[in-house]
Amino acid sequence: MRTTLLLQQLINGVSLGSLYALIAIGYTMVYGILRLINFAHGDLLMVSAYAAIYGIALFSLPWFLTFPLAIISTGAIGILLDRAAYKPLRQAPRISLLISAIGASFLMENLALVIVGGVPKPFPRPDFFNHVIRAGHLHIQVLTIYSPLITLVLVFGLLYIVFKTRVGKAMRAASWDFEATRLMGINLDSIIALTFLLGSSLAAAGGIMWAMKYPQINPFMGVIPGLKAFIAAVLGGIGNIVGAVIGGFLLGVFEILIVALLPGLADYRDAFAFLLLIGILLFRPTGIMGERSAH
Amino acid sequence: MSAKWKFCLNIAALSALFGLLYLFSRYGSGYQIRILTNIAIFITLAVSYNLVNGVCGLLHLGPNGFIAVGAYTSALLSMTPAEKELNFILEHLVWPISVIHVPFLVSLIAAGAVAALFAFVISFPVLRVRGDYLAIVTFGFGEVVRVLCNACQSVTNGPLGLKGLHPYTNLWWSWGVAVLAVIVIQRLIDSNYGLAMKAIREDETAAMAMGVDPSRRLLVAFMVSAFFSGVAGGLLAHLITTISPGVFTFVLTFNLLIMIVVGGLGSTTGAIIGAVLFTWGGEALRIVERPMDIGIFTIPGIPGMRMVIFSLILMLVILFARNGILGRWELNWDFLASKFARLRRTDTPL
Numbered sequence: 121m122r123t124t125l126l127l128q129q130l131i132n133g134v135s136l137g138s139l140y141a142l143i144a145i146g147y148t149m150v151y152g153i154l155r156l157i158n159f160a161h162g163d164l165l166m167v168s169a170y171a172a173i174y175g176i177a178l179f180s181l182p183w184f185l186t187f188p189l190a191i192i193s194t195g196a197i198g199i200l201l202d203r204a205a206y207k208p209l210r211q212a213p214r215i216s217l218l219i220s221a222i223g224a225s226f227l228m229e230n231l232a233l234v235i236v237g238g239v240p241k242p243f244p245r246p247d248f249f250n251h252v253i254r255a256g257h258l259h260i261q262v263l264t265i266y267s268p269l270i271t272l273v274l275v276f277g278l279l280y281i282v283f284k285t286r287v288g289k290a291m292r293a294a295s296w297d298f299e300a301t302r303l304m305g306i307n308l309d310s311i312i313a314l315t316f317l318l319g320s321s322l323a324a325a326g327g328i329m330w331a332m333k334y335p336q337i338n339p340f341m342g343v344i345p346g347l348k349a350f351i352a353a354v355l356g357g358i359g360n361i362v363g364a365v366i367g368g369f370l371l372g373v374f375e376i377l378i379v380a381l382l383p384g385l386a387d388y389r390d391a392f393a394f395l396l397l398i399g400i401l402l403f404r405p406t407g408i409m410g411e412r413s414a415h
Numbered sequence: 416m417s418a419k420w421k422f423c424l425n426i427a428a429l430s431a432l433f434g435l436l437y438l439f440s441r442y443g444s445g446y447q448i449r450i451l452t453n454i455a456i457f458i459t460l461a462v463s464y465n466l467v468n469g470v471c472g473l474l475h476l477g478p479n480g481f482i483a484v485g486a487y488t489s490a491l492l493s494m495t496p497a498e499k500e501l502n503f504i505l506e507h508l509v510w511p512i513s514v515i516h517v518p519f520l521v522s523l524i525a526a527g528a529v530a531a532l533f534a535f536v537i538s539f540p541v542l543r544v545r546g547d548y549l550a551i552v553t554f555g556f557g558e559v560v561r562v563l564c565n566a567c568q569s570v571t572n573g574p575l576g577l578k579g580l581h582p583y584t585n586l587w588w589s590w591g592v593a594v595l596a597v598i599v600i601q602r603l604i605d606s607n608y609g610l611a612m613k614a615i616r617e618d619e620t621a622a623m624a625m626g627v628d629p630s631r632r633l634l635v636a637f638m639v640s641a642f643f644s645g646v647a648g649g650l651l652a653h654l655i656t657t658i659s660p661g662v663f664t665f666v667l668t669f670n671l672l673i674m675i676v677v678g679g680l681g682s683t684t685g686a687i688i689g690a691v692l693f694t695w696g697g698e699a700l701r702i703v704e705r706p707m708d709i710g711i712f713t714i715p716g717i718p719g720m721r722m723v724i725f726s727l728i729l730m731l732v733i734l735f736a737r738n739g740i741l742g743r744w745e746l747n748w749d750f751l752a753s754k755f756a757r758l759r760r761t762d763t764p765l
Contacts, residue, residue, distance in 0.1 A: 157547040208734050214546055215474050219676060220733045222476075226669055227726035233719040347558075350551065387566035394555035398540045401548060 124257040129380040130373065135264040137372020138271035139333070142326035143349035144356070144364035145278065146198075146319030152295035152359040153315055156217050160201055160225040162346015164320050165327030167228070168194040169243065169337045170236060172328050176244050183246040191324040198320025199313045207309070232339035243335035267329045274322060275365050282361065287314060295359060344390065348375075351397045357407025366409065371396070421748050429594065440586050448586060452654060454694045455589035456647050459596045461674040461686040463643035466600050468672075469681035469743075470609065471636045472616030473545070476668055477537075477553035478644050480560035481530040483663035485645025486652035487564065489526035490577050492517050493653065502577055506568040519583040523592075523649045530645025531638045533560075538637050542630050545619075557665060564660035576659025577652075584654040592650060596643045601683050603639060612636055616681075666722075673729045679739035684746035689739070693725075700724060 143165065150158045168190045175186035205224040209217045249263040282288040290311050293301040302308050330345055331337055348371060356367025371393065379386045400407065439451055460478065467475045491499070491508075495516050499508050507513070517525070541552050564571045571577075603609055611632045614622035619629055652658045670693065678689030703720045732739060744750060 151547075155547075157551060205730065205734070212737060215468075215472060215680070216733050216737055218474050218547060218550055219672065220730060222669065222672065223726050223730040223733060227723065227730060230719055230722040230726055234717055234723055238719070347551075347555075354548075354551075388562060391559045391562040394552075394559050397555055398552060401544050401552060402540055405544070405548075 133373035133376035137369035138268040140352045141365040141368025144353040146323045147353040148364040149319045159221040162342035163228040164323040165342035168324035168327035169331035194324035195317045195321040198316040202316045240336040240338040243331040357409040363409030455593040457690040458593040459647040461690040463640040465675045465686040474550040477557035479667040480557040481641045481644040482648035485526035485530045485648025488529040489522040489649030490652045492522035526649035527642040527646040531642040534641030580656040679741035681743040682741040685741035
């Protein structure tokens with residue numbers, strides 16, 4: 121019985137970790153190129169969750185149409201975010217850029233609050249993700265299995281783009297040396313836009329799965345997952361895509377196992393991630409995989 | 416301008432300020448007095464926050480943690496044992512705190528001291544990193560304090576919070592603290608330490624090459640800032656008389672950030688102007704959340720619209736007017752004298 125419980129929790133941890141991983145990729149890609157923590161990244165989860173809710177409820181589209189549409193529109197909002205909040209500050213001191221990021225995050229949250237209201241909305245989970253698999257004492261929701269699988273498929277797609285295509289090469293070049301890349305005649309603005317598009321789309325996919333996992337949606341739902349994902353990105357070595365994925369899985373398993381093994385500390389769950397972050401920054405600031413993906 | 420002149424002018428300005436406050440305390444409405452008290456608390460917070468963010472150039476995002484620590488410390492110390500008994504229903508308060516009862520002033524000083532102690536402890540991880548990492552670690556500290564306030568029920572009473580504090584905070588307490596904070600922090604900025612902090616802000620490597628030890632100078636700034644944030648937290652607790660972990664969220668830090676960015680990062684007088692504008696403007700903007708009657712039809716009030724406007728103001732200032740109102744200038748007597756002289760010069764024909 122003890123081992124099945126542990127296995128159950130391990131599966132939950134991997135499932136949670138896959139969501140952290142998806143969100144962490146966006147942080148790490150933007151950091152790789154702009155050297156900026158995109159504080160507003162977590163709020164893209166909320167945008168995609170609401171987009172999906174309105175797609176299903178308002179236009180009564182089927183979920184397999186709504187979800188891709190929500191992901192695409194969130195990607196577009198990611199590009200808009202860069203154009204409006206970060207692009208005018210490319211030459212500005214770093215502190216201005218960070219303040220702009222915080223301002224953008226608050227603006228998105230509070231605009232959402234004004235537009236959709238503060239009452240949490242239930243997320244309509246499609247039946248497709250609702251089955252429960254029973255194996256012995258294990259009870260596993262299909263979603264719990266699907267989310268790591270979907271994450272892996274998306275990550276391999278991303279790795280293909282980054283490492284096997286021309287634009288991917290340009291992205292890696294930009295994260296290696298921004299100015300030299302510009303001198304080579306590469307249009308950096310479109311490369312940055314593509315980075316935001318990819319990162320935001322992955323966050324949107326993560327946001328929809330997050331919303332199915334915890335189906336109470338409110339304008340501030342993105343804050344905590346966003347922070348945890350950022351910690352995952354630092355854990356894996358910020359700027360490193362594979363590191364972000366590994367960091368995400370590790371953080372998810374770590375969190376679930378701590379709560380499972382030491383239930384008395386469940387209240388402190390959100391504090392653990394930050395203590396972990398402080399520990400990493402003190403002892404291994406470049407994370408477990410080291411910085412940058414271009415190596 | 417001679418130092419003697421400036422001293423006399425400062426005394427005159429302070430007397431004028433307290434004279435005005437006296438008039439308000441005699442003839443002002445309760446609402447006006449409340450806003451003035453709030454303004455003073457936010458001046459204290461903004462000026463101490465500006466010391467770390469503007470003068471040292473560290474994007475510190477955890478003042479809400481220090482404010483929470485100060486508020487809880489001062490509240491727990493100023494309540495009588497009987498009041499504490501009434502508050503702690505679910506779990507009993509741990510022993511030494513449950514019997515201590517001290518005057519308000521002592522509780523405020525203790526609030527500052529405990530907050531400064533917290534600053535000292537977290538400075539070891541925080542001051543080893545810079546830039547984005549410092550921002551996220553201090554943000555994490557603010558969150559951890561909130562989580563601890565929720566979880567440590569036998570000290571903080573958890574999510575229930577503390578109720579029924581005595582409303583000790585009035586105009587004189589809050590403005591007294593604000594004036595003290597401004598004087599202490601401005602003297603620190605003008606001192607050798609302040610010069611070193613500015614040097615670190617401009618170029619840390621160069622400052623180190625000149626023999627400045629960054630971690631020591633930044634630690635001083637961090638602890639002084641935390642001390643006054645803690646004291647202001649104590650004042651805030653005894654103004655609103657009910658505190659719970661939900662009061663000290665990141666929104667508080669965000670508001671302080673708006674004040675110092677609008678006023679001009681690195682300027683103490685800018686922070687003061689920012690705090691006054693924000694507190695007064697925040698009250699004035701309540702209109703947008705109330706239904707408005709314009710002749711034939713009514714515009715419904717939009718709850719939450721104020722935060723949208725504040726975020727927009729922050730973004731517009733940072734994108735288009737990065738220096739804020741004062742930039743790094745101080746609105747002091749020299750500045751006024753030079754402006755006045757220039758005005759006279761342009762007035763007289765050649």
